[in-house]
Amino acid sequence: xxxxxxxxxxxxxxxxxxxxxxxxxxxxxxxxxxxxxxxxxxxxxxxxxxxxxxxxxxxxxxxxxxxxxxxxxxxxxxxxxxxxxxxxxxxxxxxxxxxxxxxxxxxxxxxxxxxxxxxxxxxxxxxxxxxxxxxxxxxxxxxxxxxxxxxxxxxxxxxxxxxxxxxxxxxxxxxxxxxxxxxxxxxx
Numbered sequence: 001x002x003x004x005x006x007x008x009x010x011x012x013x014x015x016x017x018x019x020x021x022x023x024x025x026x027x028x029x030x031x032x033x034x035x036x037x038x039x040x041x042x043x044x045x046x047x048x049x050x051x052x053x054x055x056x057x058x059x060x061x062x063x064x065x066x067x068x069x070x071x072x073x074x075x076x077x078x079x080x081x082x083x084x085x086x087x088x089x090x091x092x093x094x095x096x097x098x099x100x101x102x103x104x105x106x107x108x109x110x111x112x113x114x115x116x117x118x119x120x121x122x123x124x125x126x127x128x129x130x131x132x133x134x135x136x137x138x139x140x141x142x143x144x145x146x147x148x149x150x151x152x153x154x155x156x157x158x159x160x161x162x163x164x165x166x167x168x169x170x171x172x173x174x175x176x177x178x179x180x181x182x183x184x185x186x187x188x
Contacts, residue, residue, distance in 0.1 A: 002029070002037065007044055010037045054138060056094040057102040060087045068108055123149035 006027055013023045020038065024031040064083055071078045080103065084096045128149035135142045143158040165180065173180050
């Protein structure tokens with residue numbers, strides 16, 4: 001399956017007059033894949049047909065990504081062995097080799113370099129809170145989570161209908177003078 005943005009690149013290169021073979025070489029994919037996605041409508045986003053396979057590393061991926069992002073900001077390299085030792089203290093019981101394999105598969109080191117800078121901020125009491133929707137597919141659970149910005153106290157409500165911004169809530173936000181800001185996962 002193509003990476004995010006590669007379908008757009010295929011369309012862009014075709015509009016520029018590049019051949020399918022040249023596009024395939026440039027993106028490191030087969031000519032047949034270029035032909036397949038060239039027929040898709042503009043804005044098409046590939047969808048994975050099969051459910052992702054859970055690994056013993058999955059629950060530690062946010063922690064690892066945070067470690068790598070911090071290291072990138074400070075311009076230091078964290079060896080995988082150090083990451084391995086750190087997540088072992090958090091309960092990881094897999095092997096170093098498996099951790100290396102999963103990190104490579106998810107391209108965590110490259111993502112840490114490519115991500116926008118993580119901006120940490122503190123707020124005054126009663127001024128700001130963050131909300132999120134958390135899903136636990138393994139257990140078939142989902143939850144609404146609201147966390148106060150100052151105290152980091154959280155409110156959790158489970159078994160709710162999947163969220164989307166409600167137009168009435170957006171009007172309420174405008175009326176009360178606060179902004180709703182949707183953030184990327186793991187980057188409040």
